[in-house]
Amino acid sequence: MSAIVTRAPRRVGGAIARYVILALFALAFLLPLYVMVTASLKPARDAGIDGMWLLPQVIDFSGLATAWERISPNMLNSVVLVIPATIISSMIGSINGFLLSKIRFRWSNVAFVVILVGMYIPFQAILVPLVQFLQSVGLYGTMPGLILTHVIYGLPITTLIFRNYYVGIPNELVEAASIDGAGVVRTYLSIFLPLSAPGFVVCAIFQFTNIWNDFLFGLVVIPSSTLQPVTVALNNLSGTTSVDWNVVMAGALIAAVPTLIAYIFLGRFFVKGLIAGSYR
Amino acid sequence: MADTATSLGVRRSSIRRASGSRLHRGRRTLAAALFAPTLLVVGIFVYGFIAFTLRVSVSKDYNPLNRDLTATPGLLDNYAELMATPRFQASLRNIIIFTIAVLVVSVVVGMVLALIVDKTVRASGLFRSIYLLPYALSFIVTGVVWRWIFTPETGINLLLQASGVSGLYQSVTGEPLKPGWITDPTVAGSVNDLIAAVFPGAADFLQAQLGIPLALIPVVVAASWQLSGFAMAMFLAGLGGIPEEIKEASRVDGAGAWRGFWNITFPLLRPTIVIALVLLGHVALKSFDLFYAMVGSGPGFATDIPGIFVYDQMFRALNYNIGAAASIVMLVLVSVVVVPYLARTYAREDA
Numbered sequence: 001m002s003a004i005v006t007r008a009p010r011r012v013g014g015a016i017a018r019y020v021i022l023a024l025f026a027l028a029f030l031l032p033l034y035v036m037v038t039a040s041l042k043p044a045r046d047a048g049i050d051g052m053w054l055l056p057q058v059i060d061f062s063g064l065a066t067a068w069e070r071i072s073p074n075m076l077n078s079v080v081l082v083i084p085a086t087i088i089s090s091m092i093g094s095i096n097g098f099l100l101s102k103i104r105f106r107w108s109n110v111a112f113v114v115i116l117v118g119m120y121i122p123f124q125a126i127l128v129p130l131v132q133f134l135q136s137v138g139l140y141g142t143m144p145g146l147i148l149t150h151v152i153y154g155l156p157i158t159t160l161i162f163r164n165y166y167v168g169i170p171n172e173l174v175e176a177a178s179i180d181g182a183g184v185v186r187t188y189l190s191i192f193l194p195l196s197a198p199g200f201v202v203c204a205i206f207q208f209t210n211i212w213n214d215f216l217f218g219l220v221v222i223p224s225s226t227l228q229p230v231t232v233a234l235n236n237l238s239g240t241t242s243v244d245w246n247v248v249m250a251g252a253l254i255a256a257v258p259t260l261i262a263y264i265f266l267g268r269f270f271v272k273g274l275i276a277g278s279y280r
Numbered sequence: 281m282a283d284t285a286t287s288l289g290v291r292r293s294s295i296r297r298a299s300g301s302r303l304h305r306g307r308r309t310l311a312a313a314l315f316a317p318t319l320l321v322v323g324i325f326v327y328g329f330i331a332f333t334l335r336v337s338v339s340k341d342y343n344p345l346n347r348d349l350t351a352t353p354g355l356l357d358n359y360a361e362l363m364a365t366p367r368f369q370a371s372l373r374n375i376i377i378f379t380i381a382v383l384v385v386s387v388v389v390g391m392v393l394a395l396i397v398d399k400t401v402r403a404s405g406l407f408r409s410i411y412l413l414p415y416a417l418s419f420i421v422t423g424v425v426w427r428w429i430f431t432p433e434t435g436i437n438l439l440l441q442a443s444g445v446s447g448l449y450q451s452v453t454g455e456p457l458k459p460g461w462i463t464d465p466t467v468a469g470s471v472n473d474l475i476a477a478v479f480p481g482a483a484d485f486l487q488a489q490l491g492i493p494l495a496l497i498p499v500v501v502a503a504s505w506q507l508s509g510f511a512m513a514m515f516l517a518g519l520g521g522i523p524e525e526i527k528e529a530s531r532v533d534g535a536g537a538w539r540g541f542w543n544i545t546f547p548l549l550r551p552t553i554v555i556a557l558v559l560l561g562h563v564a565l566k567s568f569d570l571f572y573a574m575v576g577s578g579p580g581f582a583t584d585i586p587g588i589f590v591y592d593q594m595f596r597a598l599n600y601n602i603g604a605a606a607s608i609v610m611l612v613l614v615s616v617v618v619v620p621y622l623a624r625t626y627a628r629e630d631a
Contacts, residue, residue, distance in 0.1 A: 018399065018400055019403075021392075022393075022397070022400065026407055026410045026411070028505075029411055029414065030410060032414075032422075035428070036421075049433050050434070050438070052428070052434045053438060053442075092318065100315070103307055103308060104308075104311075105309070105311040107312075108312075109626070114319065114322070114323075115318060115319065115322050118326040120562055120618045120622075121326060121330065121611060122587070122611055123566075124568070124586075124590040124591065124594075124607040124610055125330050125333050125610060126325065126326065126329035126333060127590075127594060127607070128332070128336055128600060128604060129333060131344065133329075152322075153325070178307070183307065183310070184310045184311055214418075215419065215420050215568070215569040216568055220591075220595065231420045231569075234420050235423075235424070235572065238427070248424060248428070252420075252421045252425055256417050256421045260413075263413060264409075267409055270412075274510065274514075275514070
């Protein structure tokens with residue numbers, strides 16, 4: 001009895017201390033986002049050196065308008081890039097994941113590790129032959145070339161995500177299908193594909209974020225600034241000294257919005273993708 | 281034991297044979313055939329391309345126009361030249377210091393956050409979402425915003441003034457507190473003289489100051505800001521795998537709490553720590569975007585890293601052979617971290 005009486009305040013104290021720590025960290029994590037959002041809503045003269053941390057005195061959309069004018073063509077490029085690249089790489093990943101987890105052919109584990117290595121390599125080590133290859137097939141500097149690049153180097157991660165997803169689906173389904181006389185292709189199309197919606201959401205969000213946020217491939221595969229994705233355009237915008245900070249921050253905000261929306265509304269799947277992509 | 285296993289094995293295979301092994305074998309062959317294109321593509325675009333880069337890295341003057349793969353007189357001439365370059369020495373120093381610092385900060389912060397969030401019932405989802413949010417952003421966005429925050433004329437230094445830290449510093453030391461952050465070329469704690477005293481030969485080879493470049497600190501902050509949430513998510517997954525009774529036992533209030541963590545929770549989290557170190561470590565070693573957007577090579581190459589060095593050599597200086605050699609060095613650095621991990625998990629799975 002007395003133990004409960006003496007321990008209760010300490011529990012409450014501990015809970016308060018935990019919330020204080022969490023809140024302080026939350027503040028620190030949100031500070032850069034605060035700077036980005038407030039600066040993009042300020043007129044150029046207020047988004048200078050002295051007033052960086054202050055709230056906007058007046059709400060001004062000129063920064064957002066200028067940034068949008070500068071980078072909206074590149075936003076469109078990113079959309080045109082990310083949609084087909086995400087869909088194609090998720091489809092292939094789903095087939096591969098099914099084959100590796102449910103049919104398990106000879107050497108399939110070795111084959112899996114051989115594929116997986118591709119997601120760890122620094123892409124700098126393949127850039128020269130990649131550019132040379134894309135030039136020789138006439139895809140260098142084109143959006144299809146960049147899409148192809150992302151599909152190819154996305155194979156390891158999408159295969160991994162789907163392999164981990166299908167491991168959670170009972171093997172009995174494969175056996176039942178094979179007793180019914182269904183072959184590999186029919187087992188996948190009529191049984192596993194319909195069960196794959198959650199896997200596709202997880203994989204698609206992961207790839208969408210990855211490809212949208214990519215910089216190196218966009219920079220190297222496409223030299224023309226009008227065709228480059230938005231990350232490259234944002235970097236160019238921020239490197240221009242004549243551009244005001246409210247415009248740069250507005251550009252950063254605009255470039256971040258699609259992945260932020262995906263994260264805010266589908267965060268659950270985002271976390272699942274992270275975990276599925278981390279463990280093998 | 282062995283006999284039972286063998287007889288079971290025999291029995292199982294005979295059953296399989298009876299129920300139509302030809303069908304099974306057919307399925308497996310078809311599966312392998314369906315997987316073959318992926319294997320072929322990865323074989324070419326990952327392994328084949330790395331082999332090509334390796335070939336370029338030992339060539340005398342390859343460029344994409346002449347495609348001349350004539351090798352250098354000595355096999356490793358380009359690597360010797362690369363390693364003797366002051367800038368590349370600085371790059372290697374920077375990436376190693378950066379990686380270690382980011383690993384320490386994000387694993388510690390990630391674990392602390394995970395432990396508290398895991399304990400907290402109300403609003404823990406909100407906090408978790410806030411901490412992981414930076415990970416959804418592009419490194420370019422992160423770099424652009426943090427560059428502004430660490431510009432000496434504004435940002436952090438304004439906060440230091442407003443909070444009175446600058447004033448306090450000045451009254452104690454008599455010097456104004458004006459950290460240069462990303463513009464600071466200082467390399468602190470250089471051990472070059474020490475090395476020269478112990479290994480006189482090494483002193484001639486070492487062109488870069490072997491210490492901690494202060495301009496790296498803001499980049500470590502930005503990277504940890506972005507990656508700590510990822511570490512937290514992994515630790516939360518790890519904590520989720522620990523049975524509730526064990527966690528309860530380690531959560532004794534008071535003096536035993538710390539010991540409970542060290543003796544019970546921490547050992548159970550060790551596999552997660554290894555995975556977090558490998559995954560974050562390889563991301564840090566491959567860094568490019570964040571540095572490119574935030575600091576570039578920095579004053580006196582204080583923030584130059586192999587990723588940027590390779591890009592500059594290949595696509596600006598058009599020095600493909602040295603660039604290729606540097607990219608192979610990057611690959612080796614990443615392999616040191618990743619290969620033991622892959623080999624271990626693979627061996628376990630196969631057993």
